[in-house]
Amino acid sequence: MDFDPMVMDAEPQGPSVKITDATPHSVDFTLQSVDLSFANSLRRTILAEVPTMAIDLVEIEANTSVLADEFITHRLGLIPLNSKNVDDVVYSRDCDCEQYCELCSVTLTLHARCTGDEIMRVYARDLVVDPLRQNQWVGNPVITDPEGLGTVICKLRKGQELRMKCIAKKGIAKEHAKWAPTSAVGFEYDPQNKLRHTDLWYEESAEKEWPKSKYADWEEPPQEGEPFDYDAVPETFYFEVESVGNLEPDAIIQQGIKVLQQKLAAVIRDLADGEGQTNGINGHGYDAPRSPEDVGMDGAWGQDQGYTTPFGNGNGTQEPQQPWGGSATPYGATPYGQQNGWANGR
Amino acid sequence: MNAPDRFELFLLGDGEKKCSEAPDTRTANSSVFTFNKEDHTLANILRAHLLKNSHVIFAGYKIPHPLFATFELRVQTDGSLTPKEALVNTCRTLVGDLEILSREFTKEFELRKMVMGDAAATENK
Numbered sequence: 028m029d030f031d032p033m034v035m036d037a038e039p040q041g042p043s044v045k046i047t048d049a050t051p052h053s054v055d056f057t058l059q060s061v062d063l064s065f066a067n068s069l070r071r072t073i074l075a076e077v078p079t080m081a082i083d084l085v086e087i088e089a090n091t092s093v094l095a096d097e098f099i100t101h102r103l104g105l106i107p108l109n110s111k112n113v114d115d116v117v118y119s120r121d122c123d124c125e126q127y128c129e130l131c132s133v134t135l136t137l138h139a140r141c142t143g144d145e146i147m148r149v150y151a152r153d154l155v156v157d158p159l160r161q162n163q164w165v166g167n168p169v170i171t172d173p174e175g176l177g178t179v180i181c182k183l184r185k186g187q188e189l190r191m192k193c194i195a196k197k198g199i200a201k202e203h204a205k206w207a208p209t210s211a212v213g214f215e216y217d218p219q220n221k222l223r224h225t226d227l228w229y230e231e232s233a234e235k236e237w238p239k240s241k242y243a244d245w246e247e248p249p250q251e252g253e254p255f256d257y258d259a260v261p262e263t264f265y266f267e268v269e270s271v272g273n274l275e276p277d278a279i280i281q282q283g284i285k286v287l288q289q290k291l292a293a294v295i296r297d298l299a300d301g302e303g304q305t306n307g308i309n310g311h312g313y314d315a316p317r318s319p320e321d322v323g324m325d326g327a328w329g330q331d332q333g334y335t336t337p338f339g340n341g342n343g344t345q346e347p348q349q350p351w352g353g354s355a356t357p358y359g360a361t362p363y364g365q366q367n368g369w370a371n372g373r
Numbered sequence: 374m375n376a377p378d379r380f381e382l383f384l385l386g387d388g389e390k391k392c393s394e395a396p397d398t399r400t401a402n403s404s405v406f407t408f409n410k411e412d413h414t415l416a417n418i419l420r421a422h423l424l425k426n427s428h429v430i431f432a433g434y435k436i437p438h439p440l441f442a443t444f445e446l447r448v449q450t451d452g453s454l455t456p457k458e459a460l461v462n463t464c465r466t467l468v469g470d471l472e473i474l475s476r477e478f479t480k481e482f483e484l485r486k487m488v489m490g491d492a493a494a495t496e497n498k
Binding site: 058295 | 379380382383384390391392393394406408411413414415417418419420421422457460461464465467468469470471472473474475477478479481482484485486489
């Protein structure tokens with residue numbers, strides 16, 4: 028339990044997983060031998076950055092229903108679409124096509140007209156998927172109810188009609204929640220609250236008034252009068268990943284891991300790339316004062332003139348820079364003349 | 374109406390780099406890394422894992438403005454390695470750890486599938 032700065036050396040085997048429950052649409056697992064930041068980053072990527080398919084563009088040919096076009100469009104967007112092997116589909120913005128094509132999208136058509144006297148419901152199953160697509164799963168509406176209907180899109184009265192072409196694209200939930208692979212990700216640690224990361228409000232006794240977590244029995248309850256362990260860190264994390272149905276729960280986690288790896292790889296690439304040039308021109312240390320030529324020649328540093336904010340020359344936004352930002356002095360003192368942003372900002 | 378496009382949260386702009394380094398001239402062996410189109414997801418994990426390296430004296434990050442998807446990570450080392458080396462090493466270790474996690478998860482999940490038996494397996498299709 029001791030916090031050891033060399034934890035990395037102490038556990039060469041790395042993170043470990045124990046799956047406690049799995050259903051076709053959810054998986055519960057325990058993550059061990061990782062730290063809080065690692066578990067939390069995994070949670071965040073799963074929630075927001077796992078790519079899926081969702082209807083993004085709708086061409087409406089006819090809509091005589093009571094719902095407005097954009098209302099139906101929004102509803103269509105929220106229908107979960109199967110996203111198995113979504114890696115086969117490219118992002119529309121990366122595709123060479125004009126607007127969309129079969130490489131970067133899946134077309135679904137909806138044509139419904141009420142002819143009877145009864146009120147008719149239009150369901151997700153009524154979406155017809157164009158066979159021109161990257162693989163056989165991508166773009167199929169997710170239908171999980173026993174009747175095989177899927178979600179209700181709209182209700183139609185006699186004579187009303189819906190006719191539209193929907194373009195489903197690949198995206199991530201950071202852009203719009205319709206691309207979310209999960210409806211919820213449960214994340215819990217320290218069910219006994221030994222670390223006191225939560226302060227439980229109570230009238231008489233927190234133990235009596237607060238329900239116990241289902242994971243509470245899995246960890247040792249604190250001993251009576253046990254001293255607080257200041258060095259303790261959370262070590263076991265209980266995840267409950269619930270899929271919307273577009274991806275299988277294990278795929279969501281694998282994709283989440285992959286996305287996080289790609290993020291890290293991008294950092295390595297950017298930093299390691301510059302390494303050759305930077306070392307070549309610049310020698311080594313950053314602490315040695317560098318001549319203006321050096322700065323000019325070196326792409327990596329030259330780009331960022333000391334502490335300019337990436338979002339335009341400082342006005343109010345400069346303020347939070349201060350804690351580290353004595354930097355105006357060594358730089359602004361103009362070895363190379365241009366006092367961008369800094370001097371003006373004051 | 375004036376809301377920025379949501380994709381600006383994760384798509385690098387033209388000529389924008391994911392990560393760039395600037396030396397912190399006030400102290401030795403310290404650098405500030407500016408990350409574009411990233412958030413706490415990456416920032417916090419890097420910060421926490423840099424601190425596990427005993428040669429890293431300081432690692433901290435801030436998001437200068439909540440409306441802009443950037444963060445700044447300041448790293449100071451004891452001089453036996455440069456902040457950039459420390460950061461790259463950390464990234465490499467993390468990629469390795471994630472790889473292990475991925476393998477472990479696959480293993481456990483396959484095991485689980487077998488235990489669940491045919492009923493669940495067919496349902497899983």
